[in-house]
Amino acid sequence: MPQAPAHRPLTIGELSERSGVSPSALHFYERNGLIQAERTAGNQRRYRRDTLRRIAFIKTSQRVGLPLKDIRDALDSLPDGRTPTKRDWTRLSRRWRQELDDRIAALEHLRNDLDGCIGCGCLSLKSCALQNPADELGASGPGARRWGLPK
Amino acid sequence: MPQAPAHRPLTIGELSERSGVSPSALHFYERNGLIQAERTAGNQRRYRRDTLRRIAFIKTSQRVGLPLKDIRDALDSLPDGRTPTKRDWTRLSRRWRQELDDRIAALEHLRNDLDGCIGCGCLSLKSCALQNPADELGASGPGARRWGLPK
DNA sequence: GTTTGACCTCAACATTAGTTGAGGTCTTAG
């Protein structure tokens, strides 16, 4: 395998190796509008190098806990030049940062409740704080839960 | 609907209303060995009242972020008397507490990285801390991710 | 110029956590 001459577009195999994202996942991202590729005459994908940054953004956002749908929306919200620039990244990361703060706060709250409950053994649906967060009835539609956390 | 006379076993509708878990989810939990029910002569479910505690335990564990599989294992690990007692709850909740701590720590770490990156706009797969947690290659099998977090 | 490894598409499957609906039965208030 020859080293890519720095400015040649990347094949899917190269992109996969450099990003740590499997080819099938790259296909998947493309189907879902998260990344794009040019095609060779023979219909093979060729990725611009900034796709690596785009994927970096996607992966980081996933680590923050966001679903691909939200990540795509964020990417789509970019002025029009696609792949996040420094400026975009700053703006978006502040949003992610807020998400993170919220998640951490929720977990800490849960931890406090848990501490209050350890040893008491109550676990009463009526009175236990752990049991009564804010979710009156567990009605929130089908599908896998986002984080297993209360909104 | 008559008030349940305090010691009569619960119908699925009653259990659902009191626990905030839908009947279909209760069926689902039963299929997956998380709860059980007696049956009437006419094959309808009747739940012992301590099933409420059991469900409380399940819901709380889910809020901590555990998959049902783990929750079932925990319940199965109970001496033999099923539904968690005060003692069991203390023991298990310490475990959950550890999970929570780990999760919070992971998120805080991510937040630090994020803070370090805001404004830098690097997002380089090679050098950015955010991009290189510990997951060499993203090989961790199929299915929905647990928390979207690095282990 | 051929062959081998990388790539293509499309469909089906995996996993978690349930929901929805069809078709039929119980229970209980009146």
Next chain:
DNA sequence: CTAAGACCTCAACTAATGTTGAGGTCAAAC
């Protein structure tokens, strides 16, 4: 006793995030 409402089972579907495989094509090294 009967009708309404609660309950039963079973199969199929949802949603997110991909993976796997079959069947066929490209590209590049020799």
